[in-house]
Amino acid sequence: MLLSAEVIALTYYRVLALAYSDPVLQVACERILLDERGHVAFHRAVLSREFATMPPAGRTLAVLSWRAFMSVTAKAVAWDHRAVLALAGVSRSGFEAEVRRSTRRLARMLRSPEPSAALAS
Numbered sequence: 001m002l003l004s005a006e007v008i009a010l011t012y013y014r015v016l017a018l019a020y021s022d023p024v025l026q027v028a029c030e031r032i033l034l035d036e037r038g039h040v041a042f043h044r045a046v047l048s049r050e051f052a053t054m055p056p057a058g059r060t061l062a063v064l065s066w067r068a069f070m071s072v073t074a075k076a077v078a079w080d081h082r083a084v085l086a087l088a089g090v091s092r093s094g095f096e097a098e099v100r101r102s103t104r105r106l107a108r109m110l111r112s113p114e115p116s117a118a119l120a121s
Ligand SMILES: [Fe+2]
Pocket: 006, 035, 036, 039
């Protein structure tokens, strides 16, 4: 579950920095994003090892369940933070789509035996 919050944070703090023209907030968001990328990379490394011990069907079930959870969670976060999204010029559906893309990319890395690309951007 912690990983879920961190993946959503990657989109949320990027958007929050766009919502306000406050340089202190923008620096804070950049710092938070840097931290969160490290946290996600850590989870990816740990979970990849765990996934490697699971049967393929178990991996698929875990990934599909997590992606469904993330989709619903992104929708709830987008609704709850709709004012910030509006200030940033980001639609709720755009926010949700970005979270789903990050989730899908990370899920792909977890399912493959050797994750290759970093979850950046
Ligand atoms: Fe984190």
